[in-house]
Amino acid sequence: AQSVTQLGSHVSVSEGALVLLRCNYSSSVPPYLFWYVQYPNQGLQLLLKYTSAATLVKGINGFEAEFKKSETSFHLTKPSAHMSDAAEYFCAVSDGGATNKLIFGTGTLLAVQP
């Protein structure tokens, strides 16, 4: 069975600092991996996805993530945090099966301090 683990339910950074949100996955087959962002009282919005085309994936709002098979990781980074990045971030893995099921992590709440 596939799963994702997000280390750190809360992360706080200063404005302008590096953002690093961690995600490790478990999968018996080559996975599709996703990062979603959720602003307060909103739905989840796709930030970026890995579908085996390239290991370094660039997404919206300056975020990127690197797929590392040897470490079973898909960490999300942004070089310089902005106040508007404060939100909850979810990592997800697809089981690639007929049901198209996405398995979500428990989320990481990012706070950005001025």
Added chain:
Amino acid sequence: ETGVTQTPRHLVMGMTNKKSLKCEQHLGHNAMYWYKQSAKKPLELMFVYNFKEQTENNSVPSRFSPECPNSSHLFLHLHTLQPEDSALYLCASSQVGTGGYYGYTFGSGTRLTVV
């Protein structure tokens, strides 16, 4: 209209009321999902519909009754709810048969408060 639309955005209901949440997707997808998101809890998958047929019900209490009349519309009928049912209810859609390549598209959610 594009994407996934959920109505209403906010709903306050008494424990004896009956109400319905509506979700509509304009993406031509063939799978739809209901999620519950409570404060300080992980996303909970409630129901899955593929090609209008329910394929998953994750032990959801019968006071929640889903309906999927076609691949574009999904409803969640609510009756005799409890205060602990207060949460953000999210609808999502996807294209089955792509191995998960495209992920899910989510609506903005309905914030439900049970009083």
